[in-house]
Amino acid sequence: MVEHFPEGEKLVLIAANWKMYKTTVEARAFCAAFTPPPGVDVVLAPPYTALHGVLEAGITVYAQSVHWEDEGAFTGEISAPMLLELGVQGALVGHSERRQYFGETDETVALRAAHALESGLGVIACVGELEAEREQGATEDVLRRQLSVLERHDDLVVAYEPVWAIGTGKTATPDQAQEAHAFIKSLLDVPVLYGGSVKPENAGEILSLPGVDGALVGGASLEAGSFSAICEAASRLAS
Ligand code: PEP
Numbered sequence: 001m002v003e004h005f006p007e008g009e010k011l012v013l014i015a016a017n018w019k020m021y022k023t024t025v026e027a028r029a030f031c032a033a034f035t036p037p038p039g040v041d042v043v044l045a046p047p048y049t050a051l052h053g054v055l056e057a058g059i060t061v062y063a064q065s066v067h068w069e070d071e072g073a074f075t076g077e078i079s080a081p082m083l084l085e086l087g088v089q090g091a092l093v094g095h096s097e098r099r100q101y102f103g104e105t106d107e108t109v110a111l112r113a114a115h116a117l118e119s120g121l122g123v124i125a126c127v128g129e130l131e132a133e134r135e136q137g138a139t140e141d142v143l144r145r146q147l148s149v150l151e152r153h154d155d156l157v158v159a160y161e162p163v164w165a166i167g168t169g170k171t172a173t174p175d176q177a178q179e180a181h182a183f184i185k186s187l188l189d190v191p192v193l194y195g196g197s198v199k200p201e202n203a204g205e206i207l208s209l210p211g212v213d214g215a216l217v218g219g220a221s222l223e224a225g226s227f228s229a230i231c232e233a234a235s236r237l238a239s
Helices: 024-032 048-055 080-086 096-101 106-119 131-135 139-147 174-187 200-207 224-238
Strands: 013-017 041-045 060-063 090-093 122-127 156-160 192-195 214-217
Touching: 013 192, 013 224, 024 048, 041 090, 048 060, 048 080, 080 106, 090 106, 106 122, 106 139, 122 139, 131 139, 139 174, 156 174, 174 192, 174 200, 200 214, 200 224, 214 224
Parallel strands: 013 041, 013 214, 041 060, 060 090, 090 122, 122 156, 156 192, 192 214
Antiparallel strands: none
């Protein structure tokens, strides 16, 4: 079980999604330059090949996905027992890049999340609308559909990541983020992270919004300096 969501305390979780960046050597160099600040739960999600490099540094590590079977003929996948054996504490599921490029659906997200949680892994399940869906006023319908396959669990965290804000430099306005977080929490009582072009310059404002329990960070998590600055902003709010 994950031990980094202490009961009764306000969660401020900053998770790094490194996507398909960093060799083991690069991951070790990052960890040598990065110290998690007090009051913040930090999770790094490196590529599978760099998991052990980050684990060595004593930082909480999540995989970027996990399969719903413990083993089998599933080329290219990784299972919960394989991750647990390494000391990995959780996994992202349903990232929009998985949905967009690798055929991930709400059904496979549900299977992955449920099995990971049953196996004792923490889960950060990603949801969020496309730009066209927001423009059509369908944001809540999309979130309702994506969340309908998930069940509340102590080790489940949702990341609200409007797809139009991922890697684009665009961020949701404070009102848009607050509204979406409140809507998600009305459907599923779990901590909700914001993701989408979070950087040192906007982290303080985003993290101080009601209903925002932390951030999932892509681009700005690749460099120890900028990721540290985001974690420091979270630490100031937590104290
Ligand atoms: C992500 O990939 O989850 C993400 C939020 O990326 P970025 O911070 O680069 O927008």
